[in-house]
Amino acid sequence: MKKILITGAFGQLGTSLCEVLSNKSILATGRVMTLTEKYHCMELDITNQENVKELIRNYKPDIIIHLAAMTDVDGCEKNPETAFEINVGATENLLKNFNGKFIYVSTDYVFDGEEGPYYEDDKVNPVSVYGRTKLYGENLVQESDLEWIILRSNIIFSYNDRTKASFVNWVVDSLKKKQMITVVNDQWNNPTWTNDLANVMSMMIEKNICGIYHYGGGDFLNRYEFAKMIASTFSLDRELIKPITTLELNWLAQRPLKSGLYTNKIELDLGIEPLPIQKALDKMVSLL
Numbered sequence: 027m028k029k030i031l032i033t034g035a036f037g038q039l040g041t042s043l044c045e046v047l048s049n050k051s052i053l054a055t056g057r058v059m060t061l062t063e064k065y066h067c068m069e070l071d072i073t074n075q076e077n078v079k080e081l082i083r084n085y086k087p088d089i090i091i092h093l094a095a096m097t098d099v100d101g102c103e104k105n106p107e108t109a110f111e112i113n114v115g116a117t118e119n120l121l122k123n124f125n126g127k128f129i130y131v132s133t134d135y136v137f138d139g140e141e142g143p144y145y146e147d148d149k150v151n152p153v154s155v156y157g158r159t160k161l162y163g164e165n166l167v168q169e170s171d172l173e174w175i176i177l178r179s180n181i182i183f184s185y186n187d188r189t190k191a192s193f194v195n196w197v198v199d200s201l202k203k204k205q206m207i208t209v210v211n212d213q214w215n216n217p218t219w220t221n222d223l224a225n226v227m228s229m230m231i232e233k234n235i236c237g238i239y240h241y242g243g244g245d246f247l248n249r250y251e252f253a254k255m256i257a258s259t260f261s262l263d264r265e266l267i268k269p270i271t272t273l274e275l276n277w278l279a280q281r282p283l284k285s286g287l288y289t290n291k292i293e294l295d296l297g298i299e300p301l302p303i304q305k306a307l308d309k310m311v312s313l314l
């Protein structure tokens with residue numbers, strides 16, 4: 027059985043991916059370990075170059091799925107050196123020490139959001155430090171001699187208390203406390219359920235495909251509409267959600283506004299259809 031090393035395995039996407047791949051030979055690694063008996067886990071800070079090298083030499087993975095990243099977009103803008111160290115330097119070190127198939131999860135933030143949704147070969151032009159670091163990571167992967175997949179996704183969601191990155195957690199927890207929230211109505215995407223994405227990743231491994239792919243949910247909508255859908259799905263008060271523009275929020279990092287990812291290529295190559303967002307939310311809630 028092929029051995030799979032996963033970085034960032036205890037984050038939002040990693041948690042779903044490890045569940046989906048738990049019948050395979052996986053080693054789940056991350057900065058802060060979550061204990062489980064379902065698969066092998068260990069602590070690994072990917073910026074520790076010696077530890078990474080040693081682990082790859084000892085474990086001898088056939089596949090690395092590289093999820094670990096600094097994903098706090100404003101945090102990256104504030105601390106660009108740390109963002110580069112984690113998202114670029116550590117990716118370079120993994121590639122340098124490995125000789126197998128490398129799967130890199132990237133983002134629609136490599137685009138500027140002027141005229142999305144985007145196809146795989148559309149022009150990249152990141153508008154934030156986070157987007158730039160993820161793009162540099164992509165470039166390193168493409169320049170390597172390895173077999174590789176770059177899988178871009180967007181607004182990855184789950185209801186998962188193990189991550190700081192979950193939009194669903196924030197909406198649900200705020201509304202449960204009857205707190206009013208403001209959500210941008212001018213950022214467009216096709217949000218992607220972690221379980222759905224993890225299943226697609228598993229199929230990509232099974233079918234042994236390579237190259238750049240986009241995957242996202244079956245509908246394009248703005249974040250305000252998405253928040254309202256979340257509220258309805260959890261039977262919470264939609265009226266507590268108020269629309270706001272990105273400009274009004276005055277975030278540190280610029281965001282791609284008209285974004286989202288077309289999925290025609292992956293649909294064709296895997297024979298799949300992206301999950302409509304309401305269906306994904308319903309399935310997610312049915313598993314709670």
Ligand SMILES: NC(=O)c1ccc[n+]([C@@H]2O[C@H](COP(=O)([O-])OP(=O)(O)OC[C@H]3O[C@@H](n4cnc5c(N)ncnc54)[C@H](OP(=O)(O)O)[C@@H]3O)[C@@H](O)[C@H]2O)c1
Pocket residue numbers: 033034035036037038039040056057058070071072073092093094095096097112131132133134160178179180181182183189190191
């Ligand atoms: N979230 C999205 O909407 C989205 C969209 C497109 C692509 N992506 C990409 O998908 C991947 C997974 O993201 P996610 O949504 O699952 O975010 P996440 O929950 O923040 O997961 C990222 C994981 O990486 C870990 N990490 C950070 N620095 C590390 C280090 N130095 N060594 C080891 N682990 C480290 C984090 O650990 P800590 O909790 O300790 O920081 C976290 O567990 C990332 O590569 C991201 O760029 C995300």
